[in-house]
Amino acid sequence: xxxxxxxxxxxxxxxxxxxxxxxxxxxxxxxxxxxxxxxxxxxxxxxxxxxxxxxxxxxxxxxxxxxxxxxxxxxxxxxxxxxxxxxxxxxxxxxxxxxxxxxxxxxxxxxxxxxxxxxxxxxxxxxxxxxxxxxxxxxxxxxxxxxxxxxxx
Amino acid sequence: xxxxxxxxxxxxxxxxxxxxxxxxxxxxxxxxxxxxxxxxxxxxxxxxxxxxxxxxxxxxxxxxxxxxxxxxxxxxxxxxxxxxxxxxxxxxxxxxxxxxxxxxxxxxxxxxxxxxxxxxxxxxxxxxxxxxxxxxxxxxxxxxxxxxxxxxxxxxxxxxxxxxxxxxxxxxxxxxxxxxxxxxxxxxxxxxxxxxxxxxxxx
Amino acid sequence: xxxxxxxxxxxxxxxxxxxxxxxxxxxxxxxxxxxxxxxxxxxxxxxxxxxxxxxxxxxxxxxxxxxxxxxxxxxxxxxxxxxxxxxxxxxxxxxxxxxxxxxxxxxxxxxxxxxxxxxxxxxxxxxxxxxxxxxxxxxxxxxxxxxxxxxxxxxxxxxxxxxxxxxxxxxxxxxxxxxxxxxxxxxxxxxxxxxxxxxxxxxxxxxxxxxxxxxxxxxxxxxxxxxxxxxxxxxxxxxxxxxxxxxxxxxxxxxxxxxxxxxxxxxxxxxxxxxxxxxxxxxxxxxxxxxxxxxxxxxxxxxxxxxxxxxxxxxxxxxxxxxxxxxxxxxxxxxxxxxxxxxxxxxxxxxxxxxxxxxxxxxxxxxxxx
Numbered sequence: 001x002x003x004x005x006x007x008x009x010x011x012x013x014x015x016x017x018x019x020x021x022x023x024x025x026x027x028x029x030x031x032x033x034x035x036x037x038x039x040x041x042x043x044x045x046x047x048x049x050x051x052x053x054x055x056x057x058x059x060x061x062x063x064x065x066x067x068x069x070x071x072x073x074x075x076x077x078x079x080x081x082x083x084x085x086x087x088x089x090x091x092x093x094x095x096x097x098x099x100x101x102x103x104x105x106x107x108x109x110x111x112x113x114x115x116x117x118x119x120x121x122x123x124x125x126x127x128x129x130x131x132x133x134x135x136x137x138x139x140x141x142x143x144x145x146x147x148x149x150x151x152x153x
Numbered sequence: 154x155x156x157x158x159x160x161x162x163x164x165x166x167x168x169x170x171x172x173x174x175x176x177x178x179x180x181x182x183x184x185x186x187x188x189x190x191x192x193x194x195x196x197x198x199x200x201x202x203x204x205x206x207x208x209x210x211x212x213x214x215x216x217x218x219x220x221x222x223x224x225x226x227x228x229x230x231x232x233x234x235x236x237x238x239x240x241x242x243x244x245x246x247x248x249x250x251x252x253x254x255x256x257x258x259x260x261x262x263x264x265x266x267x268x269x270x271x272x273x274x275x276x277x278x279x280x281x282x283x284x285x286x287x288x289x290x291x292x293x294x295x296x297x298x299x300x301x302x303x304x305x306x307x308x309x310x311x312x313x314x315x316x317x318x319x320x321x322x323x324x325x326x327x328x329x330x331x332x333x334x335x336x337x338x339x340x341x342x343x344x345x346x347x348x349x350x351x352x353x354x355x356x
Numbered sequence: 357x358x359x360x361x362x363x364x365x366x367x368x369x370x371x372x373x374x375x376x377x378x379x380x381x382x383x384x385x386x387x388x389x390x391x392x393x394x395x396x397x398x399x400x401x402x403x404x405x406x407x408x409x410x411x412x413x414x415x416x417x418x419x420x421x422x423x424x425x426x427x428x429x430x431x432x433x434x435x436x437x438x439x440x441x442x443x444x445x446x447x448x449x450x451x452x453x454x455x456x457x458x459x460x461x462x463x464x465x466x467x468x469x470x471x472x473x474x475x476x477x478x479x480x481x482x483x484x485x486x487x488x489x490x491x492x493x494x495x496x497x498x499x500x501x502x503x504x505x506x507x508x509x510x511x512x513x514x515x516x517x518x519x520x521x522x523x524x525x526x527x528x529x530x531x532x533x534x535x536x537x538x539x540x541x542x543x544x545x546x547x548x549x550x551x552x553x554x555x556x557x558x559x560x561x562x563x564x565x566x567x568x569x570x571x572x573x574x575x576x577x578x579x580x581x582x583x584x585x586x587x588x589x590x591x592x593x594x595x596x597x598x599x600x601x602x603x604x605x606x607x608x609x610x611x612x613x614x615x616x617x618x619x620x621x622x623x624x625x626x627x628x629x630x631x632x633x634x635x636x637x638x639x640x641x642x643x644x645x646x647x648x649x650x651x652x653x654x655x656x657x658x659x660x661x662x663x664x665x666x667x668x669x670x671x672x673x674x675x676x677x678x679x680x681x682x683x684x685x686x687x688x689x690x691x692x693x694x695x696x697x698x699x700x701x702x703x704x705x706x707x708x709x710x711x712x713x714x715x716x717x718x719x720x721x722x723x724x725x726x
Contacts, residue, residue: 009598012599013599016601017602020602020604044164044238044239047168047442049442049444050444051444051445051590051592051603052445052447052537053411053447053450053590053606054448054450054533055452055551056449056452056524057524057527057547057551057631058512058612058631059453059510059524059612059631060453060510061523061524061525061527062527062533062548063449063548064533064534064548064549064551064552065535065536065537065548066552066633066634066635067405067409067410067411068411068443069410069411069412069447069603070410070412070415071603073444075238077158085594085596085597087444087601087603088604089411089590089604089605089606090414090604133500134456135505136500136503137499137500138473139473139503140499140501141459141473141474141476142471142472142501143471143472145466145467160596161596215442216442216443216445234596237595237596241595
């Protein structure tokens, strides 16, 4: 794969990850603030189904099935031709539809910067903030061992 | 039209009701072997996959049903992507692993016994073959009898596999194991379940 | 023999209506909202997700309300719902090494990379009922501690460096993980299938079995190498995209149980391991699962099978509480005809018994009279 193509794919995947992690409410709010176009032809879904989650024996060994998780997916096409997909945990159909449109808009050079700046960047910042807060709250429960010297030398 | 678009367009317009209609037609055709069940055009798959075979695949296949494609279909990346997108079915490594097989050129197809025949305990685990044929009247006539046929039924599917009558007799002998066949023309389907026998016609 | 009996439609209808009424209870008490359950009875929802085998918090909360808090009924509802959904595929295996950790403790090493993180634990609470919770007072924000995120390798990796512990459970390269939702159970079964069954197994049943191993029924000297709780990312390979599509994160609990092992004909002395991995926050379940996993490896490790916890068919066949409750609870359904047959049989046996008794007594009398 050429370098540019690989970079594009990695970026697109990161955008999809951000959208999947974010709540439907946050996406709708930012979408409306940015005034992004929400018209697109629905090619599939939004529909809810299951994925079977896999873990590994002992953490790093052979894979095994843990159980299912609810996932909602959608595929859309813009009038300009770009096809966008979304798969996200949960059953939020509106989120799946908007995230698929966002994926399609991101592939359109005329919209990429707008999607990045007005939608993805604020979502990413909110997720990072929440993650940092969770990490800091957990870190506050870290045990600092100290040794007590007993007896006389 | 690029490959991405071709691979994504042309699925069921109304997934639930279209799939139910196709399923009903297949069920009726299996229950009345040799009887034609008309089927409207529900899908627009990339060639050489026919609309009828495409609709059957969309109705019956999913993530849990490995699918085998004959060389003519296998050669088309677009067909593979289209089936992958709309059904999620994985491609079977060998015909013996397949739950369903799509055959665009039955006249050149491999022997029936190369597909999964099921087991004595689980005869339902055999491959269901979907054969694309141009019509059911211009080939060699097959006189059918067995469960679901009051006396006899006759169909004459075109472009059938070589030595089909002999192969079918062997398929009958493997009962309860054995494959089932769905014949798909552009406007109808007819079925040959493993319980149907082909009577040899007196010349 | 089964004889169809009709009737009871009106009674059933009214019973459903009565159930709805009792579920709602006193109308002057506000209705529970699902987000209240998700937020404030989170571990209950986690149990329903884990044993219902469906990761979806809102559905678990709905099931708990609908079941009036009866957890096994809620799990049953979730299991029934999941059968209505198509399956899109199997995710890539999650990597618990990259978890966003919310709790992580080890009983085997004091100082380990990443440290001991207590997280939101009940441990060290005094188990005194708190009247302030009943009053619904304000709750302070938690403390925060700044610092760089540290890597937290799994504890098993530390022991592995010394070569004193068996590796993670490996399978042949081409092994396709078994799936109990697609293939009927068959014994003996591979460890991957067993783990799937244990992960959705009943917490109480696995807890009791795990406890039994500690009390001497198949003792295996366990230590918690590590328990960790946190979020891991999911990714799914789909035909329409050239990369595994990220789905979001789920919370899981993982337990690495380390067991002293004196060696056998099949394996040298070393530490062996039991593994637990469950949806949501449930370290009791993950620990019990790890104890059972280790006990069930008896044959593989050349140990004698002497106790219930080591008996694969016993444990796996009875670990599913939906199956168990179905079979136990069906006993209350009408068995009128079966029971009529039993009644006839017992009456006949009693008549024969009485006849024999009377004949014996008559004989005794006659002998006494002679």
